[in-house]
Amino acid sequence: MDLNIKKDLAANWFKMLQDSICYRINKLEKNNKKFISTTWKRNLKKDEGGGEYRILQNGKIFDKVGVNFSKVHGKFPKKFQKKIPGAHKDPRFWASGISVVMHMRNPLIPAMHFNTRFISTTYDWFGGGMDVTPSKKDENEKKEFHKILKKMCDQHDRKYYPKYKKWCDEYFYLPNRKEARGIGGIFFDYKKDNFEKDFKFVRDVGVTFEMIFENIIKKKIKKKWTIQDKEMQYIKRGRYTEFNLLYDRGTKFGLQTGGNVDGILMSLPPLAKWK
Numbered sequence: 001m002d003l004n005i006k007k008d009l010a011a012n013w014f015k016m017l018q019d020s021i022c023y024r025i026n027k028l029e030k031n032n033k034k035f036i037s038t039t040w041k042r043n044l045k046k047d048e049g050g051g052e053y054r055i056l057q058n059g060k061i062f063d064k065v066g067v068n069f070s071k072v073h074g075k076f077p078k079k080f081q082k083k084i085p086g087a088h089k090d091p092r093f094w095a096s097g098i099s100v101v102m103h104m105r106n107p108l109i110p111a112m113h114f115n116t117r118f119i120s121t122t123y124d125w126f127g128g129g130m131d132v133t134p135s136k137k138d139e140n141e142k143k144e145f146h147k148i149l150k151k152m153c154d155q156h157d158r159k160y161y162p163k164y165k166k167w168c169d170e171y172f173y174l175p176n177r178k179e180a181r182g183i184g185g186i187f188f189d190y191k192k193d194n195f196e197k198d199f200k201f202v203r204d205v206g207v208t209f210e211m212i213f214e215n216i217i218k219k220k221i222k223k224k225w226t227i228q229d230k231e232m233q234y235i236k237r238g239r240y241t242e243f244n245l246l247y248d249r250g251t252k253f254g255l256q257t258g259g260n261v262d263g264i265l266m267s268l269p270p271l272a273k274w275k
Contacts (some may be wrong), residue, residue, distance in 0.1 A: 125190045
């Protein structure tokens with residue numbers, strides 16, 4: 001398959017998924033709150049693509065939710081060229097993706113994160129994943145979440161779930177505190193087996209995330225919470241902030257390759273606390 005066709009298929013899917021996720025969020029909010037949409041360009045002097053990030057704040061369900069789409073191209077800085085597959089041969093790149101971060105008003109509903117992307121250098125691959133970060137333990141929720149992920153992964157390859165779960169557990173970890181960010185999920189990168197097979201899996205990851213976040217929210221939205229629950233949420237958000245600023249590769253990649261700062265930092269919660 002022609003590389004340009006692959007790029008168009010991937011970018012069109014990510015854009016369509018952005019629209020679909022925002023539509024579902026608006027339905028959950030009963031359209032009482034609207035997304036604020038911002039379009040941006042990677043380079044104002046050159047045509048190097050850009051994207052659109054949408055943020056909804058102070059909703060009945062969502063304290064803050066961001067849904068970001070990007071499609072950019074250009075050249076990697078020298079310090080990046082040895083770290084990115086294929087970039088040491090040729091620094092030019094093309095990348096498109098979607099990222100979603102949800103911070104909830106009800107502290108009994110976990111924060112949720114999802115992203116998928118397609119990157120092309122002299123080598124091209126998919127990456128992404130999803131994870132859930134509760135501030136209060138719920139073993140049933142954790143079991144159900146991983147059960148759904150395993151079932152989805154097994155439909156593509158039975159090796160995926162144990163491999164991508166382990167990758168997620170190791171990645172979403174705060175070494176400074178020696179603790180996991182949340183209850184895990186799946187994480188994968190440099191996925192280049194077969195484009196059609198990989199793209200089908202990436203689409204399934206996106207659709208599964210839509211189902212998961214709706215199910216979790218609908219189960220817990222009417223549950224009563226206390227001030228202590230909210231304080232626990234603020235502390236957990238502090239951990240979330242630490243991870244994203246200190247360790248997250250996506251944050252570093254975006255900031256060091258000329259991405260939109262506000263779009264990249266949309267993942268940060270509106271309020272957080274540290275003891």
